[in-house]
Amino acid sequence: MLSGGDMLIRALRDEGVECVFGYPGGAALHIYDAIFRQKDVKHILVRHEQAAAHAADGYSRATGKVGTLLVTSGPGATNTITGIATAHMDSIPMVVLSAQVVSDKIGEDAFQETDMVGISRPIVKHSFLVSDPSEIPSIIKKAYYIASTGRPGPVVVDIPKDHTDPSRVFEYQYPESVKMRSYVPAGRGHAGQIKKAVQLLLGAKRPVIYSGGGVIQGDSSELLTELAKKLNFPVTNTLMGLGAYPGTDRQFLGMLGMHGTFEANTAMHHADVILAIGARFDDRVTNTPSKFCPHAKIIHVDIDPASISKTVSADVPIVGAVESVLKDMLSLVNSAEQGTDQEAIGDWWAQIDEWRQRHGLYHANRFDTSGERIKPQEVVQVLHEVTKGDAYICSDVGQHQMFAAQYYLFDKPRRWINSGGLGTMGFGLPAAMGVQIADRDACVVCITGEGSIQMCIQELSTLTQYNLPVKIICLNNQALGMVRQWQDMQYDSRYSESLYEDSLPDFEKLMEAYGHVGITVTQRDDLRSKMEECFAMKDRVVFMNVMVDRSEHVYPMLVAPNGSMRDMLLSKTERT
Amino acid sequence: MRRIVSILMENAPGALSRVVGLFSQRGYNIDTLTVAPTEDPTLSRLTLTTVGDDHKLEQITKNLNKLIDVVKLVDLSDGAHIERELMLIKVKASGAQRAEIKRCTDIFRGQIVDVTSTIYTIQIVGTADKLDAFVQSIGEASILEVVRSGVSGIARGEKVLSI
Numbered sequence A: 001m002l003s004g005g006d007m008l009i010r011a012l013r014d015e016g017v018e019c020v021f022g023y024p025g026g027a028a029l030h031i032y033d034a035i036f037r038q039k040d041v042k043h044i045l046v047r048h049e050q051a052a053a054h055a056a057d058g059y060s061r062a063t064g065k066v067g068t069l070l071v072t073s074g075p076g077a078t079n080t081i082t083g084i085a086t087a088h089m090d091s092i093p094m095v096v097l098s099a100q101v102v103s104d105k106i107g108e109d110a111f112q113e114t115d116m117v118g119i120s121r122p123i124v125k126h127s128f129l130v131s132d133p134s135e136i137p138s139i140i141k142k143a144y145y146i147a148s149t150g151r152p153g154p155v156v157v158d159i160p161k162d163h164t165d166p167s168r169v170f171e172y173q174y175p176e177s178v179k180m181r182s183y184v185p186a187g188r189g190h191a192g193q194i195k196k197a198v199q200l201l202l203g204a205k206r207p208v209i210y211s212g213g214g215v216i217q218g219d220s221s222e223l224l225t226e227l228a229k230k231l232n233f234p235v236t237n238t239l240m241g242l243g244a245y246p247g248t249d250r251q252f253l254g255m256l257g258m259h260g261t262f263e264a265n266t267a268m269h270h271a272d273v274i275l276a277i278g279a280r281f282d283d284r285v286t287n288t289p290s291k292f293c294p295h296a297k298i299i300h301v302d303i304d305p306a307s308i309s310k311t312v313s314a315d316v317p318i319v320g321a322v323e324s325v326l327k328d329m330l331s332l333v334n335s336a337e338q339g340t341d342q343e344a345i346g347d348w349w350a351q352i353d354e355w356r357q358r359h360g361l362y363h364a365n366r367f368d369t370s371g372e373r374i375k376p377q378e379v380v381q382v383l384h385e386v387t388k389g390d391a392y393i394c395s396d397v398g399q400h401q402m403f404a405a406q407y408y409l410f411d412k413p414r415r416w417i418n419s420g421g422l423g424t425m426g427f428g429l430p431a432a433m434g435v436q437i438a439d440r441d442a443c444v445v446c447i448t449g450e451g452s453i454q455m456c457i458q459e460l461s462t463l464t465q466y467n468l469p470v471k472i473i474c475l476n477n478q479a480l481g482m483v484r485q486w487q488d489m490q491y492d493s494r495y496s497e498s499l500y501e502d503s504l505p506d507f508e509k510l511m512e513a514y515g516h517v518g519i520t521v522t523q524r525d526d527l528r529s530k531m532e533e534c535f536a537m538k539d540r541v542v543f544m545n546v547m548v549d550r551s552e553h554v555y556p557m558l559v560a561p562n563g564s565m566r567d568m569l570l571s572k573t574e575r576t
Numbered sequence B: 001m002r003r004i005v006s007i008l009m010e011n012a013p014g015a016l017s018r019v020v021g022l023f024s025q026r027g028y029n030i031d032t033l034t035v036a037p038t039e040d041p042t043l044s045r046l047t048l049t050t051v052g053d054d055h056k057l058e059q060i061t062k063n064l065n066k067l068i069d070v071v072k073l074v075d076l077s078d079g080a081h082i083e084r085e086l087m088l089i090k091v092k093a094s095g096a097q098r099a100e101i102k103r104c105t106d107i108f109r110g111q112i113v114d115v116t117s118t119i120y121t122i123q124i125v126g127t128a129d130k131l132d133a134f135v136q137s138i139g140e141a142s143i144l145e146v147v148r149s150g151v152s153g154i155a156r157g158e159k160v161l162s163i
């Protein structure tokens, strides 16, 4: 016989949850006492509930497991909202356990009461309000099932304090399986549609594979790579899909979209067949939807029917999990009597190589390296070399995020961890924390700006408490750089509230205060050696404050409004 | 175009607010909404009417289907169907008006369900158009109060919405 609080923690253990990120408070105290009395589920005490959500999110992105957080009612719950919305936009599986005031006080404006189920409703996949302690095991089972299957997403479980009361005990049994009549996630794709798609692919003369976060979520990078190799088709990834196809491979065109490469965007525009897989035709990708890929027949594979034909209509829609659809496609391709049109594909590659020579991000120097100043792009390149391209890169939001996406060539999935859909500044450091918890021996990097890092900087203390040797690389351009870039481009360089007027902290001293190491780099010549020094300190948190060229913009950049995917600014003076 | 969407959903707390929330959150509008438990008390049947083009409606139905509480959904306007709405209407009825209103009620096959010396309360069932027509023929000047249930609908023939 167990109390509600004990059942909750036991259920987490039986679900295989290894760690919970959280922060205690009144309504959660019975649960925290249950945590104290066991050893199976580890608790990580963050410094702000938003960070608990981002850490659970980072943990999930790196491992594919469901991230879990536990917070108290009222302010504890509301502090998680940005983190839940971040996970929701990027379809990250997460379970949020929020304590609630005692059930008979709900609705009375009780101390620390907020309607968590109501406030989180638009940003969750589903939510539960526990109405009796005996429901706890089955609700937990359902919560993890819903969060992790189909299109993944966050699930909130709101638990009134009285339902965790140690004085009331219940028979505990964790359900072995769940079946819900109202929730049946898509499995295999329609065989006829897949056949049609493969015929289109085999007949294509200018194909592009456009893959997204769904391939990473669906753990199907190898299948994707196999299909692309077999067909010899070019591949581009969305910001969320980076690492699904090896970044250093010849067939990889780089990221597409707003800050995608010249070759990826131009190839998309001229393509005759596009295989969109686990990608959702986001507005950062399509530019003007009516001008998107005017010559292409579009095959769209997605587990969520609501993603298909939402902004761009698909010629061959396939609702299904990437893994099974890719397997089915591969077996059809392998058994096809006639292969691809090799001559046409050869011509297509010649054209793409010509684009690469002209403006390619990786093949020509796309930024000026002749001056004294440190270019942010170069910092990412050096980071790539020093970490041998094998680190987890957790990013904040801004120019540094785009430079990292463009210049750190990800060869493996789940190594690039960033907030794409919501674009949440402050995500990077707590996410890195979650990744380091998941893999204590891994090289975990937080790439950030001096703006973003200050949004969750309190977590430096959590890093101390749990010995998490995250390396923080700050591309310090002394500005809200991404905002400033837009102000340069659209507001005649009127820098309204995007500068700090010499108010930045002394980051070295700040790191020292937390027991960490701070390194400042101002000279270009020192960059590599300081970076090596930073990564040689394996057991320490190191903050590298790299003073970069403030005037640098992120290019290419799609021309908006009314542009197509081939309309790009290539530098401050060139456009297509 | 006007659409009638019928939904079978879990009769659970919060289910209705998720359906309604989805509309406001995505900028869709609900014109009418009715909901009640079915013969199986664990299920509710919800009927709503909305206006939108095909693309918009497709998005609405896909997103409704995604809600965990929604078990099944059908767009009744896709096929032959029966729709009904109930109206209770309180009107001024004195003197010569009384006979006139009674006649009108008969023509629309309504019933007078409550009477005072100066007031009739009329119940009338039909399509939304029919109810509109009745309101118009009574005339605004005589109407004291109108209550409409919102549209309920069911497919014609063999088609059923059940699990």
Ligand SMILES: Cc1cc2nc3c(=O)[nH]c(=O)nc-3n(C[C@H](O)[C@H](O)[C@H](O)COP(=O)(O)OP(=O)(O)OC[C@H]3O[C@@H](n4cnc5c(N)ncnc54)[C@H](O)[C@@H]3O)c2cc1C
Residues within 6 Å of the ligand: A089, A090, A091, A150, A151, A152, A211, A212, A213, A214, A215, A217, A218, A237, A238, A239, A240, A241, A255, A256, A257, A258, A259, A260, A277, A278, A279, A280, A281, A282, A284, A285, A301, A302, A303, A304, A307, A320, A321, A322, A323, A397, A398, A401, A419, A420, A421, A422, A423, A424
């Ligand atoms: C400053 C900034 C700039 C940005 N610039 C760009 C840019 O230049 N280029 C760019 O691409 N993005 C950019 N983004 C990110 C952009 O906003 C979107 O987050 C991103 O494009 C969405 O990626 P996605 O299409 O891969 O979809 P995701 O959000 O990753 O969604 C995944 C899709 O796959 C489906 N799915 C999930 N699991 C499975 C499965 N197992 N099987 C099948 N389907 C599955 C889901 O239903 C969903 O439709 C930028 C963001 C920021 C903050």
Ligand SMILES: Cc1ncc(C[n+]2csc(CCOP(=O)(O)OP(=O)(O)O)c2C)c(N)n1
Residues within 6 Å of the ligand: A396, A397, A398, A399, A400, A401, A423, A424, A425, A426, A448, A449, A450, A451, A452, A453, A475, A477, A479, A480, A481, A482, A483
């Ligand atoms: C929480 C939050 N607030 C505001 C924004 C808008 N925004 C996007 S990028 C950016 C500037 C980021 O500055 P910094 O972290 O220094 O990165 P940089 O662009 O300079 O590399 C801002 C304010 C955001 N994405 N998130």
Ligand SMILES: [Mg+2]
Residues within 6 Å of the ligand: A398, A449, A450, A451, A475, A476, A477, A478, A479, A480, A481
């Ligand atoms: Mg900055």
